[in-house]
Amino acid sequence: MKKEEKVIVGISIGDLNGIGPEIIIKSYEDPRSLELNTPVIFASGKTMQFFKNHYKSRINLYNIDSAQKVVHGKINVVNVWNEPVKIEFGKEDKKIGEFAIKSLEAATSALKEGTIDVLVTAPINKHNIQSDNFNFPGHTNYLAEALGGNSLMFMVSDGLRVGLLTDHVPLKDAANHITEELITEKINTVITSLQQDFAIRKPKVAVLAINPHAGDNGVIGKEDDDILRPTLEKIKSEGNLVYGPYSADSFFGSNNYQKFDAVIASYHDQGLIPFKTITFGQGVNYTAGLDKVRTSPDHGTAYEIAGKGQADESSFKQAIFAAIQIFRNRVVYNQYSKNPLKKATK
Incomplete structure (x- = not known):
């Protein structure tokens, strides 16, 4: 064209x-x-x-x-x-x-x-x-x-891009859906999208924790230590600039998101509430991975x-x-x- x-x-x-x-x-x-x-x-x-x-x-x-x-x-x-x-x-x-x-x-x-x-x-x-x-x-x-294709809800604006590990899933079921396979699939989809859809050659991606305070070493849930953290380390060892898990409560308020090309949230509201608060009226819902x-x-x-x-x-x-x-x-x-x-x- x-x-x-x-x-x-x-x-x-x-x-x-x-x-x-x-x-x-x-x-x-x-x-x-x-x-x-x-x-x-x-x-x-x-x-x-x-x-x-x-x-x-x-x-x-x-x-x-x-x-x-x-x-x-x-x-x-x-x-x-x-x-x-x-x-x-x-x-x-x-x-x-x-x-x-x-x-x-x-x-x-x-x-x-x-x-x-x-x-x-x-x-x-x-x-x-x-x-x-x-x-x-x-x-x-x-x-x-x-x-x-492996579709992913990717909320995008000029200053912020947020992808989701789980989207329209009841909150009580979200953690059970998050597996090593799902994490790997979604992160790879985000990285590929950033490269081909947003012309970012070597994207830098942050991943938010599943539990409050990333589980506090297992005190508030073990999913971050048992599933999310080791999967991120594996993906990072393959040469990808992937970081986390970050505690979600302070991540956006501290403007930490500005250091990354995309942020991946573990569940719907964890990602969409801050996204819409920051960008409402200017944000776009993009289906990546197709x-x-x-x-x-x-x-x-x-x-x-x-x-x-x-x-x-x-x-x-x-x-x-x-x-x-x-x-x-x-x-x-x-x-x-x-x-x-x-x-x-x-």
Whole structure:
């Protein structure tokens, strides 16, 4: 791909009763946004027209029946469904969940086929999407199965990147999921992502402890000494700049995270609470470890403000920009990987 070529950004619509459609529309209100990428929204022309009218937007929508017919310079809308949709802002609705999945599945198919370059997903409701045909706790797990690979939830911003050993796992079960194999897999995924997706040649990674104070030599749990610490030493002996386990309670407050290219947390809230506190509104949820690029904003459906025109599109915009940059970084990385002599002479 040439530097000047536009990246085709596929967008799944998310929960129609939430703020997803609003932040998508707001992200493309400025016509200059189409100079950077070509958006393809997977929904329906009629549904998007409803939201355009509701939010009194001036964007121009261009309806197509397939992502293969994308037109650059337009905000493309693929008609995934034709039936009318009853929008009730802020309401959890099983039927709305079905539309969210139709959009996600269509966008994922286009991503696999290569008719779109990257996927940016608007927020879904993890409860109303569940069915006999769709039984995943969220986007990350679904995409891992659909696309293949060792997926990892990687929260990224300009100044902070946080990966997770365990993500949507009940807290009472998190420690039992953390094994030598899992630790090794997740850390290797983070290192590879930092190299190919973020152009960091020799990344430096910190790992947070499982227990408070890293277990205090076994007084507050033995998992850090028995599993995490020896695994980190093994990974470090292979030439990787991996450090820890660090006590999580003081790691972020002391700004220690600024010394590293990424931080790996043991469980969801251990990593996401400080990440969102530090970066909220500018953070991006990136699914590392896949052959394809997928990002999303760092927030949910925000039912409480849905339909009111109050949603902040900043995180969704950042998700679009991050997807584009990661895609371009991968192109360069793959070119250099095929021609190491060219890389060495740079």
